[in-house]
Amino acid sequence: GESVGLHLPTLSVQEGDNSIINCAYSNSASDYFIWYKQESGKGPQFIIDIRSNMDKRQGQRVTVLLNKTVKHLSLQIAATQPGDSAVYFCAEIEDSGAGSYQLTFGKGTKLSVIP
């Protein structure tokens, strides 16, 4: 089946720098994408979402960009802090019919912030 994947499995950044985490998706019919942050031993934490009728959305210190032409998502974190260290997943929504909303996750990118 189609899947969502990530370009880089690990990313190390200096504290205070900006981080960019990339994600490729293959299902052109997907119309909703979510970024999650998962700290060790915890459940995924919702960060930001974007629908396919948008190409950019901003939150607090985070920005998600969507390029539907090349089926690419990115998560930008401004002024990265040690608390941002975690595994980041992008996920796409597949509507499997009858109102069922199935998230398809990639394997994740581990972000390590160097103090």
Added chain:
Amino acid sequence: ETGVTQSPTHLIKTRGQQVTLRCSSQSGHNTVSWYQQALGQGPQFIFQYYREEENGRGNFPPRFSGLQFPNYSSELNVNALELDDSALYLCASSRTSGNTIYFGEGSWLTVV
């Protein structure tokens, strides 16, 4: 805090046994989904419940079953446990529209 609570947080079972995991969804969320996350992997969709009925299922065998109750809380049951069932089991809740899906902290299951 997401408002999604799961129990138990950790448990150990023996191969062949049965397990029940529980989830209380966020207030106002009538759709509950369950995911399995193996170590080092992304979560995998097991199934979704809406109005007490299963309305979507991933690639998991029938020994994975569930329930949703009138208050939207849910249970995941796994029969005939196998070693490969060892994983973090995550519950997620959302409104019917599927917007803003929130996860609980998960239940760590170890099968020995």
